[in-house]
Amino acid sequence: MDRQVYIRDIAAEDGREALLRGWLYGKRSSGKLHFLQVRDGTGLIQCVLSKKDVPEAAFAAADKAPQEASVEVRGKVAKDPRSPIGYELHVTDFRVLQGEAGYPIQPKEHGVGFLQEQRHLWLRSSRQRLILAVRHSIIKAIRDYFDSRGFTLVDAPILTPAACEGTSTLFEVPYFDLGKAFLTQSGQLYGEAAAMAVGKAYVFGPTFRAEKSKTRRHLTEFWMVEPEVAYLDLDGDMDLAEDFIVEIVRAVVASHEQELKSILERDVEALKRVCKPFPRITYTEAIEYIQKTGHPIKWGDDLGGDEETILCKQFDRPVMVHRYPAEMKAFYFKKDPKDPKVALGVDVLAPEGYGEIVGGGQREDDYATLKAEIEKHNLPLDAFQWYLDLRKYGSVPHAGFGLGVERTVAWICGLHHVRETIPFPRMMERLTP
């Protein structure tokens, strides 16, 4: 009788006595009956207290119990067609461990700012709990994918001496007598070093960008997974990204299909259409297509949010745009030998208007060319000497990409904003809770 049962497993307990430990999600009352909605982190179940079936103190405690009080409920599991999960608990005893009136989040609509203030409590709602679970599944699918294909997880440092790409603004940290350190904006350069050691490597960790971006797609702290593979070219890189994304989506749909539909109202059929092959178009073809829709854009312009939307709305699966103008890309991209104006880079744009979730490509593997690029971008040569070494001692063609975890969660869950995809989002105007 003291065996705790989780709501997720309740069907196996049909007709038996069970002890639930959880929190009071909601409550309705009809005098001599109390209906308690109890959640335990694995699900939500209605617990029915009939005055004649429980001790007087238990009935009174249920009457007084405030929202989100921690509770212990004993009772008999019973099938009920009125229950969304098919079962409810006919309570024989009930007690409150702790609770206080005034729980801030009510079962009604709230403003975004308020909910973010209450993020530590907001996580308890069924919608947020599901998003956390999907995020977990995505991260697990990412790791399973690489772990089962001979990749080695290599952790890149978070404190770094200089910019990886030189364009983004970095967070500065004082660093003893060495002056300043910076929070990493990408583990890729270290991933390249690792790939020369283990062949297939992936870096998985947090990333920091001090850019003053205020949009639904930006956080100042986010998670990125960055595979890097020796002896891989751009085509192989696109094959890898495509196979990888298909597998992540498949894994999430396999484990969360019903909840995605019922709690997030996600169009799961759209996710099921994510299969190989993804369309692959060059940047030049993309520009031509956008021009045909009457949008003023010329070769050399960046694809902004509007342009990305125009492009990915014509496909029912992610689209790969490759061979961008070299001018637009970071110094480490290899140029296309057939057309040095373009870099061997690829972006993967998620469908349904979610935009870029992957950026990557083939790296420059020639010492002299890379050195010239570093100088051209006015980057400190001494800080990149170790990176140049990789082109000096056994250089090979290699490629990789970075996938943004939060944008992937937003896309798969069908969320409007990435701030809901991470437990405690860090944004330009928000550092708490």
Added chain:
RNA sequence: UCCCCGAUAGCUCAGCUGGCAGAGCAACGGACUGUUAAUCCGUGGGUCGCUGGUUCGAUCCCAGCUCGGGGAGCCA
């Protein structure tokens, strides 16, 4: 950094031409044996974001500031 919008009860909001601060929900007290954001009766609850200006009088008009939301650029 730039552009747009907003700030009134715990929450979501209304507040007319500048003239006593409002509703719904929540909380609290009560009624109710099948409720699904239950219903019904009752009670309490305000530095109208901050600072200044105009005015007999400012939640309302004006300026600056702070905070929040949306977007751009940049990116994942």
